[in-house]
Amino acid sequence: MSDANLNTDENVTPDTVWVEHTSFVDQIPRSILMLFVFAVFVGLWQIATSFNLVSSIVLPTPVETFNDMIFVGKNLLTGDYMLSALWITTKEVIYGFALAMAIGFSLGILVGETAFGERAIMPYLVALDTMPKVAFAPLFIAWLGFGIESKVALAAFIATFPIVVGTAAGLHATDENSRMLFKTMGASRLQTLFKMKLPMGLPQIFTGLKIGAVGVMAGAITAEFLGGGKGFGELIRVAASQLNTPRVFSLILYLSILGLGLYALVTFAQRRIVFWHRDTVSK
C-alpha cells in the first residue's frame, strides 16, 4: 500500500502517520533561490556605491559594470580583438589541461602502481607540490618566451599535481577482495590495472581532474599577468593599470565563463563515465 493511501485512510489519525516533510527551502526551485541570492548581492553592492561607502574607482556601480559587460559582450560577439584574446586564453587552458592530463595520468600510474614510483618519486612530487607553483612563472617565461608556450607550461604545471595525486589515490582505492578476485582469475598486471584499478579509481581521478581544471585557469592567467602576450589576462592587466575597474570586473566575469565551462565539461564527463558512483549520481 502506498503512502498516499495511508494518509487518506480515515481510520488512521493523521498525527500517527509518518510522512516525509520537505523543508520550506527544499520546495523552492533552485534557480529562484540562486536568483534571490544574486539580487541581495547586487542590492548590497548598489547601496555600497550609491552612498559612497567606497570610492567608485575601487568599486564601480552595478550599472557601470553592467554597461561595460554589454560593451565587452558586443566586442566578443562581433569577433573583435577581445574575442581573439579570449581564444588565446582558451587555447592555453585547453593545451595546458591536456598536457596536465597526459603527464598527470602517466606519473599517477607510475606512482600509484609501482613500488619504485611510490617510494622514490612520490616524495619529490609532494615536495614540489608544497611549493608556491606560480613562483615558477618567471622561469617558464625565461625558458619559453612571451608567447603561448610559457602560459601553457605554467597552467599545466599547476594542474598536473592534483591529477597525479588523484590518479595515485584512485589506484590505491581498490579493496582486498577485488585484488584477490583478479588474482584468482589469473589476470596480468596490465589487465588488473585497466580492468579493475583504473575504473575503480575513477571517482578519485575525477576529483583530481576537477581541482586541476580550476588550477589550469589560474595558471594561464597568472602567466599572462607576468609574461604579457595577447590573452585575456593581458586585457585585464591593461584595464587595471588604466584604473578602468568596470572593465576589469566585466572581463573577470566573462573569464569565469571559460572556467565554468571547463569545470562543467569535466563534471559532464564524470557523470557519463562514473555513472555508478554515489557522489556522482546524487549531484
Added chain:
Amino acid sequence: MTTISAATSDVQPALGAPVYELTHVSKTYARNRVIALDDVSLTLRKGSFSSVIGSSGCGKSTLLKIMAGLIPPTKGRVVLQGKPVTGTRRDIGMMFQQATLFPWRTTIENIVLPIEIRDGRAAAEKAKEKARALLDIVGLNGFEDVFPNELSGGMAQRASICRMLITEPAVLLLDEPFSALDELSRDMMNMELQRICTEQNATAFLVTHSIQEAVILSDDIYVMKPRPGRLAEVVTVDLPRPRTLDMMTTPKFGETVNYIRGLLDKGEAM
C-alpha cells in the same frame, strides 16, 4: 552412521585420485601474531564434495585463501593435481565471502569477466550465451543488463557464483557462497551446486556456518576449532548420492547434524 577419524590421518572415501593435498599447513599472520591455522593436513579426492565448518574467526577463509594460492602458508605444503601451489591457478574457481561485482559492468559483463581476462573480448562475447544459461539456473534471468547496484545482496551472490562457474573450473573453493540467501533459495541453490559439481566432476570445498548445508552437500565435513585454528575431526556423511532435500528429514541426517553440533559445542566450551 558417521565414520570418525583423527584429523591428521587420511580419510579414504570411495572416490577418485587425490586432487588436493595439504600437509602440515600452518599460518601465522605476522601483523597481529594470530595463529590462524595450526598444522592442517587434508586430502580432497577428485569429484568429492567437502565442507569446513567452525566458529567465526577459526581460520576457514585463511585455509581457503592458502588453497587458492592467494596467500602463502607460514609452514607446510599444498599440492594440487600433483603440482605444488605457489600462486593462483586457473583451474581453481574461487568464490569469496563478499560477492564483489564491479559496478561499471552489467551483471552479464561481470559474469564473463574471467573469460575476458583469459581469452579476450571476443571469447567473452561468445560466452554470454552460456552466462545467460547460468543466470537462468540461479534464477536471475532478466537481470543480464542490470548494473550490480540494482541487485540485492543475495542476487549479487548468485551472480558471482555464475562468474565462478563460467570457466568450468576443476576445483571449486566456496567461502560461504549463499550466506545472503533465504533458506528456500539456499536449498535450491545447494541442489543446483550439487548438480553442477556432479555434471563437471568438479571437486568442491565449501566453507559454511550451516550444519544442515554441510551435511546435505558433503562427503566429508572438516570440523575446525578456533585459537589456534585447527582441524578437530573429519566427519564422513553416509548418505547416498545424489542428495535430495527430502533426505533432510531422515533420521541419519538428523543424527549427523546433532553429532556435528556436539563437536562444535565442545569447541565453544574450550
